[in-house]
Amino acid sequence: MKNWIRPEIQALSAYHVPDSSGYIKLDAMENPYRWSDELTSKWLELLKQSELNRYPDPSAQLLKSKIYSSLNIPDSADIILGNGSDELIQMIMMAVSGSDRTVMSVEPSFVMYKMIATFLDMPYVGVSLADDFSLDAGATLTTIEQYQPAVIFLAYPNNPTGNLFDEALIDKIILSTDALVVIDEAYYAFADKSYADKLEQYENLLVMRTVSKMGLAGLRLGYMAGSAKLINEIDKVRLPYNINVLTQLSAEFALDNVDVLNQQTEQIKKDRESLVTSMDALEGIDVYPTQANFVLFRCKSKSADEVFDSLKQQKVLIKNLSKSSASLNNCLRVTVGLPSENEAFLSALTTALAN
Numbered sequence: 001m002k003n004w005i006r007p008e009i010q011a012l013s014a015y016h017v018p019d020s021s022g023y024i025k026l027d028a029m030e031n032p033y034r035w036s037d038e039l040t041s042k043w044l045e046l047l048k049q050s051e052l053n054r055y056p057d058p059s060a061q062l063l064k065s066k067i068y069s070s071l072n073i074p075d076s077a078d079i080i081l082g083n084g085s086d087e088l089i090q091m092i093m094m095a096v097s098g099s100d101r102t103v104m105s106v107e108p109s110f111v112m113y114k115m116i117a118t119f120l121d122m123p124y125v126g127v128s129l130a131d132d133f134s135l136d137a138g139a140t141l142t143t144i145e146q147y148q149p150a151v152i153f154l155a156y157p158n159n160p161t162g163n164l165f166d167e168a169l170i171d172k173i174i175l176s177t178d179a180l181v182v183i184d185e186a187y188y189a190f191a192d193k194s195y196a197d198k199l200e201q202y203e204n205l206l207v208m209r210t211v212s213k214m215g216l217a218g219l220r221l222g223y224m225a226g227s228a229k230l231i232n233e234i235d236k237v238r239l240p241y242n243i244n245v246l247t248q249l250s251a252e253f254a255l256d257n258v259d260v261l262n263q264q265t266e267q268i269k270k271d272r273e274s275l276v277t278s279m280d281a282l283e284g285i286d287v288y289p290t291q292a293n294f295v296l297f298r299c300k301s302k303s304a305d306e307v308f309d310s311l312k313q314q315k316v317l318i319k320n321l322s323k324s325s326a327s328l329n330n331c332l333r334v335t336v337g338l339p340s341e342n343e344a345f346l347s348a349l350t351t352a353l354a355n
């Protein structure tokens with residue numbers, strides 16, 4: 001049989017999700033908190049009304065209205081929903097795709113930008129961040145000039161580094177290009193910073209978010225705001241009914257109770273500070289500043305692989321980024337969990353770093 005699978009696809013390795021059963025799971029930036037029994041009962045009551053024999057509302061009007069009011073999206077912007085923000089990244093690229101249309105981002109950053117560019121046979125350019133993982137102004141502006149990208153993705157805060165990029169420089173980037181500039185605010189809840197207020201100011205700006213990191217990873221729901229003109233065009237490549245009945249109802253319910261999610265976020269931010277303080281006190285690692293719900297650190301006295309394996313043996317699962325790029329050599333990333341999970345991680349890490 002002829003192998004019709006494109007060589008670029010054959011060369012990829014599939015996005016790997018390790019089996020986490022039996023582990024303290026601190027590898028995927030999930031919110032560790034579940035709902036109270038009372039809230040869960042109310043939610044299940046509501047789900048009884050869902051009509052699984054019917055297609056969902058194709059435009060999810062009610063859910064969208066709750067997103068505007070609960071998640072601070074200006075009324076002047078339009079929004080589009082995706083099956084996770086991963087699907088939104090795919091829609092943006094499908095709408096601009098072409099073998100002469102360059103996708104640009106920074107490195108290291110979220111891997112899906114490059115992967116989806118590859119899926120769609122689009123050229124991709126990744127500009128290296130500076131040593132402290134800030135944006136390299138010169139290199140970024142020169143690359144824009146040279147490649148004239150169609151779309152630029154900037155994660156704000158960045159994953160996997162955790163930092164926010166310089167706001168004045170991002171503004172300069174948006175002004176320097178006619179590319180669509182997508183600010184990926186997957187972690188905005190943990191950072192108190194957003195580009196949503198600047199949507200009116202910049203017609204090439206799109207602000208993308210997800211409910212995954214704020215406590216609803218299981219629902220698969222992302223949303224993106226931009227001008228009506230841009231959102232209407234991107235909406236044409238959206239598959240009909242991409243947000244299912246159960247997700248629409250559950251997300252509406254969750255946003256009616258957004259205070260619960262916000263309290264969890266506040267708790268996670270506090271716990272992040274204690275976790276970082278404790279990690280800073282450990283010998284053998286360098287801890288990077290973070291505005292997200294995870295902490296990036298570099299192993300100095302032992303290799304990241306050794307530390308990762310030791311943590312795993314102690315039943316703590318985090319993310320090993322050591323092989324993902326040269327600038328992340330010996331780097332590991334841990335998600336902020338429950339206080340008890342953070343304690344278990346710190347104790348396992350102390351053991352892993354000891355001789």
Ligand SMILES: *Cc1c(COP(=O)(O)O)cnc(C)c1O
Nearest residue numbers: 084085086110155159186210212
């Ligand atoms: C997790 C993450 C996403 C994807 O979120 P989903 O909505 O779960 O698909 C997008 N961008 C960044 C930077 C992320 O870290």
